[in-house]
Amino acid sequence: MNRPSRARWTRIAAVTITAVCVGYAPIAMTDIWPYADPQAPAIGQWLLARAVSARYMADALATRTGPYAHSLAALVVHTVLGGLLMLLGPAQLFTAVRRRLRLHRALGVVYALTVLVSMGGAAVYLARTAPKDAFGGEAFWIVLATILVGTVLSTLLGVLAAIGRLPAAHQRWMLLCYGYLMTAPLLRIEWMVLPWFFPGQSMTAINRIALTHLGSLVAFGALLGSRALDRRAKVPGAEGSWAPVPVVVGAQLAGVAGIAWLGVELVGSGAEGRQQFLGYVVPYVACALVMVWRRAVAGREGRAWAREEWGVHLTAMGLAPVFSAGAALVFQHALGVDELTALTAGVGIGCGMLAFFATAVVAVRLMYAREVVRRRPAAETVTLAGSAVVPAA
Incomplete structure (x- = not known):
């Protein structure tokens, strides 16, 4: 039997x-x-009640009603526009792939404005809600603010x-943005699936488990999208490596130490x-192993740019547990939260934030490569002009 090709998997x-995305939008x-309005449609609540139990959903509603009441208008704006973004994201991807540039740019303006207004609604909710009063407590509030x-x-x-x-940097930033937005549907899916593995837990407890790996999953998904869309073996001007083997290995050793402490x-x-x-380390290790494998494959195939990007993100992935450990200590001592809450918040933001920094490194790498290419003809001209006046030996 023939194995599915890479294009087919994509x-x-x-x-x-x-x-x-289309299913989650409504x-x-x-x-x-x-x-x-208690009589209003509640598709998500209906699904959760039937996927798990009515009690599971009722307990969650009881903890949300008070905080949500302070910011209903802002949350309606946030969620309605968030649903629209679930539709605009795939539309943007397909218009880019199909080279419908005018439509892509027009939808891009709508998408960017929608993101800003939707996130404005979320910001109002977070500003009006004390971290301890948020659904899931301080840890969820911190993760939401970071997202x-x-x-x-x-x-x-x-x-x-x-x-x-x-365009390559633009593509990566927008994929990361959409990855952050995908935490919403992914979290709802986990609310339904994780109770199978952790039976008897409340939605609040399930939510905390999900927080530990949301960042790693969506960041990894954004990276996979970037690699699927950018098939260049090399990028002109991107010479050498900003993530050499010693740096990558050192980051992984630091990551092992961070995971051990956590x-x-x-x-x-x-x-x-x-x-x-358990919810943190299993997805983390799975994502890291795939990144190691893909980096090795890219190296064997001579695809230097793919190897470089995998290496940058693998380095960031290795440093994420160290960042999480440091963040947990800061949260515990600066915010006065209990140790478990601080640890949950720390691991909840680590991979997502380090993926942001890795994307920034890749974007700067692309900018630097472009400048190298731009300056190369001028440098060659100067060299040729200088050599013309040197007398022959």
């Missing part, structure tokens, strides 16, 4: 993600309505890259901490 992934758009900032910054940097005529602290926090560590 198409399957694109169709699957599009189906998830759920997102109607998510807040029941808090304003908000990452989404806005990646959108703005993507726009600037487009204006600066850096493991000791989380496991020592009791049953809930053990569940969160």
Whole structure:
């Protein structure tokens, strides 16, 4: 039996993600309505109640009603526009692939403005809600705030890259932005799936487990998208490596130490901490192993640019647990939260934030490569002119 080609896997992934986005759009758009009117459609709540239990959904509603009541209008704006973004994202991808540049640019303007307004609604909710009163507590509030900032910054940097005529950097920033947005449907899926692996847990507990790996999954998905769309073996001007083997290996060793520290602290926090560590380390290791494998394959095939990008992100992935450990200590001592909450928040933001920095490194690498190519003809001209006046030996 013939194995599916890379192009076929890419198409399957694109169709699957599009189906998830289109299916989630009406759920997102109607998510807040029941808090304003109990008779309003509640597609997401209906699905959760039947996928898990009515009690599971009712307990979650009881913890959200109060905080949501302070910011209903802002949350309606956020969720309705968030549903629209679920539709605009695949449209942007397909117009880019099909080279419908005018339509792509027009939709891009709508997409960017929609992101900013939608995130504005989320910002109002976070500003009006004390971290301890948010659904999921302080850890979820911190993760939501981080996702908000990452989404806005990646959108703005993507726009600037487009204006600066850096299509490859633009593509990566917008994929990362959409990855951050995909935390919403992914989280809903996990609310339905994780109870099979952790039976008897409340949605709040399931939510904390999901927080530990949301960042790693969506960042990894954005990276896969970047690599699928950029098939260049080499980038002119991108000579040498900004992620040589010693740097990559050192980052992985640091990551092992960070995971060990997080493991000791989380496991020592009791049953809930053990569940969160399991939820964190399994997806993390799976993503890291795939990145190691793809980097090695790219090296064997002589695809220097693919190897470089995998290496940059693998380095960031290795440093993520160290960042998470440091962030947890800061949260615990600066914000006064308990140790488990600080650890949950730390691991919840680590991979997503380091993926942002890795994308920034790749974008700067592309900018630098372009400048190298631009200056190369001038340098060659100077060299030739100088050699013309040197007398022959």
